[in-house]
Amino acid sequence: MKNIFILIFILIGCNTAIKKNVDSFNPNKINVSKSSNISLLNRIRAHPGIYIEGAGENAKVYTRGVSSINNQKEILFVLNDVQVGNYSQVSKILNPSDIKNIIILRNASNIAFYGFRGSGGVILIETE
Secondary structure (H helix, E strand, O other): OHHHHHHHHHHHHHHHHHHHHHHOOOOOEEEOOOOOOOOHHHHHHOOOOEEEEOOHHHOEEEEOOOOOOOOOOOOEEEEOOEEEEOHHHHHHHOOHHHEEEEEEEOOHHHHHHHHHHHOOOEEEEEEO
8 A cells, every 4th residue: 555655656746747847848939148139130040940031121031831932921020919010120129139038939829819910920029
């Protein structure tokens, strides 16, 4: 009886430890160091699955994947829960040193909330 109780206790403890480790991993989150002064475009470029066309404020940011030949859809940028628009609009109002974290949403269940504007993907930016 005592051995069964110890075995159940060990199994429950291992199960909760495994769940905590799995839940803390988010592959779409970009960690931003506070002392870093890297531009927003270079931070996004480091993430796999992002395609950037052009440079500076006129750059266009896309997700790689299936899209129309004539009408490729740009990523929607959301700054502190406010839909800003494309990269050229967010680069004018955002200071790169104020960025706290960046989350990239690409699958249908995550971008459904943003409707047609988010159909090309969504990048969530949180500032300090």
